[in-house]
Amino acid sequence: xxxxxxxxxxxxxxxxxxxxxxxxxxCEAELERLxxxxxxxCAFIAxxxxxxxxxxxxxxxxxxxPGIWAYSRLIGALERRLKTAKTTxxxxxxxxxxxxxxxxxxxxxxxxxxxx
Numbered sequence: 001x002x003x004x005x006x007x008x009x010x011x012x013x014x015x016x017x018x019x020x021x022x023x024x025x026x027c028e029a030e031l032e033r034l035x036x037x038x039x040x041x042c043a044f045i046a047x048x049x050x051x052x053x054x055x056x057x058x059x060x061x062x063x064x065x066p067g068i069w070a071y072s073r074l075i076g077a078l079e080r081r082l083k084t085a086k087t088t089x090x091x092x093x094x095x096x097x098x099x100x101x102x103x104x105x106x107x108x109x110x111x112x113x114x115x116x
Contacts, residue, residue: 021105 042051042060049062071079 018105022107025107 042062045051046060046062051060053060
């Protein structure tokens, strides 16, 4: 099901969307830079692992990440065989579900490709 474009939407919507995406990338970079200090402050303030901040409308909780396993060679070989089987299947069959295309915004060097 393809969404029909609305012809009465001004071009300014595109500019506004791109500006918001650029701001989001800037915020994500700042959050990544701040995270080590944020984690240290949370550990100091809330050694129990839970920090309720009603004034911020936030609950900060320390979460355990899933473990990482070192699988045997046999499992590695089975994973590679499965990946090959899936690739072969995908090349020979039509997808079960076809998705509508999406619009993506890319920033930085090479974002405009070959001058197009």
